[in-house]
Amino acid sequence: MNIRSPIGQTVFLLFLSCIIGFSSNLFSSNSIPWIAPELTVVEEIDTTTDEAVLVAISLEQAKSFFDDGILFVDARDEGYYEAGHIQGAMRNSFLMELIFNIEERQGKDVPLVVYCGDPGCGDSEQLAYDLKDSGFTKLYVFKGGWVEWSGAAYPSQVD
């Protein structure tokens, strides 16, 4: 590799970034796993358990939770929320404000469902982990999100 040639420099910079990126992740306090873990959708949901829960749920399970009056939290940006969201869902304001709003409404040990845009989006999982870190114990991630919910024509609202 000729480091004086533009392509040689490009390869060198890419190599250097990999070395620094991987090694800094090894020693960083904010390190992340090599491969992102995914929440898997559970078959059976036991909402009566005293143990902490953080699992993914399907569209049918989400609808069942909705019918039971369980709180939904929209993890998307407010602009998307205002364009359309699951009926009665709480908007994703700043995390501390959101935590305050949920706590005021139902405390930290009552089930709640978090969702975002579509089946692969990460915002709902990220928010669920943030809420878990803040002491919430019954967290369900509706992975299908707004795309599946609106596709099924389930109750929604615009504001």
Next chain:
Amino acid sequence: MSRFFKGPVVLAARLILGGVFIYASLGKISDPAAFATAVGNYHVLPFGLENLMAMVLPWLELIAGVCLIVGIMVDGATIMIIIMNIVFVIAITQALARGISIECGCFSVAPESGDNIGLQTILRDFGYLALAFIVFYRQEKQLEFFPKSV
């Protein structure tokens, strides 16, 4: 394309691009988990590979930015920035085409940053591409320390 850019135009382009990419890298380096989420939201990488991307890309931006400002391996850093911007444009365009409602993750990786993807983010990237081409097709090498000549 002939090499016709020179003087302060090239230096300004180097400084702006370098500054932008250094600035863009800092938030991502300090919060790799949030950046991995932002990358994952684009749905272009399979098998949880967004984490690997989140480890390397911010450092690539930082190193390329520093190289441009300091004047080391300017050609390589510019090629890297051109490739990154083309990838960004493709990622944003496919997300918009599929109707995925996500935040850019370009500068701030905070979930409530409000920097949503859209035409403006694509145009911004084209602006950076234009600056990168100015640097790449420069006529003379001013304030460059390695390599002095190709």
